[in-house]
Amino acid sequence: MRVAAPVVASLLTLIVGSIFFASLGHDPLPTLYAFFIEPLNSLNGLSEWLLKASPLILIACGLAVGFRANVWNIGAEGQFTMGAIAASGVGLFWPNPDSVLLLPLMFIAGMGAGMAWAAIPAFLRARMNTNEILVTLMMTYIATLFLSYLVHGPWRDPAGFNYPQTALLPTAALFASFDPAYRLNPSIFITVVAVLLMWLFTDRSFLGYKMSVSGAAPLAARYAGFRESAAVWIGLLAGGAAAGIAGMAEAAGPLGQLSPQISPGYGFAAIIVAFIGRLNAFGIVLGGLLMSLLFLGGEGVQMTLGLPSALTRIFQGILLFFLLAADFFIFYRIRLIRPARDTHALETA
Amino acid sequence: MHPRLELRNICKRYPGVVANDDVSLAIQPGEIHAVLGENGAGKSTLMKIIYGAAQADSGEIFCDGNPVAAHNPATSRALGIEMVYQHFALFESVSVVENIALSASSAFHLPSLAEKIRELSLRYGMPIDPHRQVHDLSVGERQRVEIVRCLLRTPKLLILDEPTSVLTPQAVVKLFETLRQLAAEGCSIVYISHKLDEVQELCDTATVLRNGKVTGTARPKETTSLELARMMVGSKLPEMHVSPPVPSEKPVLEVTNLSVKARDHFGVDLKDVSFDVRGGEIVGLAGVSGNGQAELIALLSGERTHGRSDAIRISGTPAAGLRADERRKLGLAFVPEERLGRGAVPSHTLWENTVLTAHRSGTVRNGLVDRRKASAFAAGIIDRFKVKANGPASTAQSLSGGNLQKFIVGREIALQPKLLLVSQPTWGVDVGASAFIRQTIVDLSRAGAAVLVVSEELDELFEICDRLLVICQGRVSPPLVRKTTDREEVGLLMTGRTMSKDQMASGSGDVALQD
Structure with a gap:
């Protein structure tokens, strides 16, 4: 049943999507084809597909570690942004711009910044029992505004015609593409490693076991003496690290510089990916590929058919909605009770 | 008609x-x-x-x-x-x-x-x-x-x-x-x-x-x-063998002047609780549910900690400030009253549930869960305690209450504890299995372990315990020796009726010295 829900949700999303296209005056079948098939018809399409799936999968893997323990990190977008900022900072200002150490240093900086950004809500939750959902979400806005401040102010490229963006990163600070014609680069191997690590952690390690007990039965975790605060710290730091690395890979990959808009919403979409993937490493890979296709398809029909760009977000929303609904109807049954004023209906029942 | x-x-x-x-x-x-x-x-x-x-x-x-x-x-x-x-x-x-x-x-x-x-x-x-x-x-x-x-x-x-x-x-x-x-x-x-x-x-x-x-x-x-x-x-019932206890000289569990405020309005304050349990004996804690048992058990198991660390000692080590797994290192094992969600994770398999407390017994190596060891451990419990289950891979929630209890008791006993804490050991367990669980508890104590049994079934307590304590409104009575007391005395203490003022006063410091 756990596997059925994402499949049912995906099918329902397609059906509602078709109705949606029809209402916009487009024949549903060709539009669906343009949305879901056409983007993958070329090598470039495949390259873009994997390129966009990579950060989604990477972030979702980190988030799922926390989600399994009921630690709700909703702020991956902010941790992604901080990771991109820190990595770009190293890339832009490192004394030796040709150093081979530049990329590894940026990796560490990105990961560290993501973790540091997630450590704040972790500390607040573990020490003061604040709600991490709210704190992580609010910190996303701080990160976004911080990025905006940097690219409009101190980090603005003096030679950039006053555009709010930094200078281009030096070549040594960039992942070289596999092929100059396409944008896909070796950073996808980081994601592959992350998926394997995530699988090892959740399915095989004792630490991952403890986290799953904390999530599934908090009283049993207390009975066994597993620290609740450990689950909070690990859950948030894992998400922060993954999002920070994804931010670094994005800056050192397709972006090459910072601007106010560096993410099409990867941090939020990854939450949906984690749930479509049932918080399972390999499920997340499939979920990430699907979500990436929604991004690509949305861009595609925007260009070819002139459909609104909000379509991608709408599809994401519909998909999440149906996933939650499918889960709900699998685990619960709805019973209607007539309202009453002041009767002893129980007596007659 | x-x-x-x-x-x-x-x-x-x-x-x-x-x-x-x-x-x-x-x-x-x-x-x-x-x-x-x-x-x-x-x-x-x-x-x-x-x-x-x-x-x-x-x-x-x-x-x-x-x-x-x-x-x-x-x-x-x-x-x-x-x-x-x-x-x-x-x-x-x-x-x-x-x-x-x-x-x-x-x-x-x-x-x-x-x-x-x-x-x-x-x-x-x-x-x-x-x-x-x-x-x-x-x-x-x-x-x-x-x-x-x-x-x-x-x-x-x-x-x-x-x-x-x-x-x-x-x-x-x-x-x-x-x-x-x-x-x-x-x-x-x-x-x-x-x-x-x-x-x-x-x-x-x-x-x-x-x-x-x-x-x-x-x-x-x-x-x-x-x-x-x-x-x-369908066959002859097993008979209980309860040999006379040989209590150890030093107590394994010592509780001294433990007082705790209830965490919410409807909980019970523990008032100056003192008692001890020695190796080789079984001490029973009788009482009407809701008189402070839940609070006391949580403090003894480590699910709740206490600021004054020497209020609870396990084998002499101050333990009141330690978490449950740290106390388990001192030889504690614990069977809680709630099986699903506390003693076992409902959605997890039986082999996963052995890892919950048996992670020091070879089911975890180098930080990785050893599935084969854990499965073998679970299979051993299923076999020894005749747990009706489709093997180690069945989930805890698929077992009946009695069978899950057999499994949890089996798991905790398999840890070879020095101190076993059991709450409602045979609630919902059938006659044959109850007798087996009780006998196993007795055997464990006679092999030298200290056992504290919290039960609301007096028959059970009288069958296996060497000494009895009665808890009422957060106070614990002085110990009664099973052979010299009877159901009426314990039953009355449970309702707090014969607890005269002097007895309540002596229920504090002297209790540990009595016996």
């Missing part, structure tokens, strides 16, 4: 097992009818069929002489059949009256429903405050909520599944009065139990099941318990 309920030739098969094989029985109006049998004898399946939660493969059901076609719990309730399950179905986060309102089949009005609950519960001698939150209620109190929920519908047939396992002797007497009162008013009662003395005291007729078949029908008041037990078990 037609029987209130009649079953004819009921058969029910599940893949691999015949749960009910040609079962027939008749229950008259106003009759209290016992259904006796061990775990897995088919009692629960039969009750589900009566209640409509499962359908028989063949056979007929008649209610007041009318055949009942395919039915479900809703139609059963319309026929006046109500059931009190052994596992309560209550929402913890809302109040008593809201819980009852949620299960209402139609309209309700909260204030008048609350008033009705209060009246009805008082009338049947089991008062509950309808506005209390369920998570604050003890297990015994939760059961009252379930019973009152059924009584609100003035049932014609009430099914009770192991109702007394969580009650004190006094409360059992009260419950029996309630049930007799109900029967006298014409309500038929189906009483599922494995406690022969209770069945003999209460029930007019008994149908005994074994392996899904009726092995006999008896008038319990005219039948000896041995005969009934043989019908149930």
Whole structure:
């Protein structure tokens, strides 16, 4: 049943999507084809597909570690942004711009910044029992505004015609593409490693076991003496690290510089990916590929058919909605009770 | 006159097992009818069929002489059949009256429903405050909520599944009065139990099941318990061997002047609790549920810590500030009262649930869970404790309460603890398995372990304990030696009636020195 829900949700999303296209005056079948098939018809399409799936999968893997323990990190977008900022900072200002150490240093900086950004809500939750959902979400806005401040102010490229963006990163600070014609680069191997690590952690390690007990039965975790605060710290730091690395890979990959808009919403979409993937490493890979296709398809029909760009977000929303609904109807049954004023209906029942 | 309920030739098969094989029985109006049998004898399946939660493969059901076609719990309730399950179905986060309102089949009005609950519960001698939150209620109190929920519908047939396992002797007497009162008013009662003395005291007729078949029908008041037990078990019952204790010189568990404020309004403050448990002996803690047992147990197990570390010592080490796993390193093992969600993770498999506490016994290596070791560990428990399960890969929630209890007790004993803490060791466990669990606990203590048993069943405590403590309103009595005390003395202490002021005063510092 756990596997059925994402499949049912995906099918329902397609059906509602078709109705949606029809209402916009487009024949549903060709539009669906343009949305879901056409983007993958070329090598470039495949390259873009994997390129966009990579950060989604990477972030979702980190988030799922926390989600399994009921630690709700909703702020991956902010941790992604901080990771991109820190990595770009190293890339832009490192004394030796040709150093081979530049990329590894940026990796560490990105990961560290993501973790540091997630450590704040972790500390607040573990020490003061604040709600991490709210704190992580609010910190996303701080990160976004911080990025905006940097690219409009101190980090603005003096030679950039006053555009709010930094200078281009030096070549040594960039992942070289596999092929100059396409944008896909070796950073996808980081994601592959992350998926394997995530699988090892959740399915095989004792630490991952403890986290799953904390999530599934908090009283049993207390009975066994597993620290609740450990689950909070690990859950948030894992998400922060993954999002920070994804931010670094994005800056050192397709972006090459910072601007106010560096993410099409990867941090939020990854939450949906984690749930479509049932918080399972390999499920997340499939979920990430699907979500990436929604991004690509949305861009595609925007260009070819002139459909609104909000379509991608709408599809994401519909998909999440149906996933939650499918889960709900699998685990619960709805019973209607007539309202009453002041009767002893129980007596007659 | 037609029987209130009649079953004819009921058969029910599940893949691999015949749960009910040609079962027939008749229950008259106003009759209290016992259904006796061990775990897995088919009692629960039969009750589900009566209640409509499962359908028989063949056979007929008649209610007041009318055949009942395919039915479900809703139609059963319309026929006046109500059931009190052994596992309560209550929402913890809302109040008593809201819980009852949620299960209402139609309209309700909260204030008048609350008033009705209060009246009805008082009338049947089991008062509950309808506005209390369920998570604050003890297990015994939760059961009252379930019973009152059924009584609100003035049932014609009430099914009770192991109702007394969580009650004190006094409360059992009260419950029996309630049930007799109900029967006298014409309500038929189906009483599922494995406690022969209770069945003999209460029930007019008994149908005994074994392996899904009726092995006999008896008038319990005219039948000896041995005969009934043989019908149930089918062979001779194991006898308990309790050799005299050889207590260690130094106590393994020492509690000194432990006082704790309750964490919420409805909890119980612990007041200056002191006692000790030595290696080689079993100490029992008797008391009506909701008198501070939950608080004391949480403090002893490490689920709750205490600021003054030497208030609790394990083998001499101050332990009150240590977490549960740190205390386990000192040799503590613990069987909690709640099996699902506390003693075991419901959605996890049995082998995963062994890792919960046995992670120091080879099931974890280099930070990785060793599935083969954990499975072997689980299989060993299943084998030794005759747990009815489809092997180590079945989930904890798929096991019946008694079988899961066997598994958890087995897991904790397999850890070879120096100090075993057990809460309600045989609640809902059948006769044969109870005897086995008790014997295992006795054997563990005689091999040198210190054992503290918290139970609301006096018979059990008197059977295995060497010394008894009684807890009442957060105070623990001085220890009583089992051989020189009796049920009346303990029963009275449980209600706090004979606790004179001097005794309460001496219940503090001197207790540890006594003995």
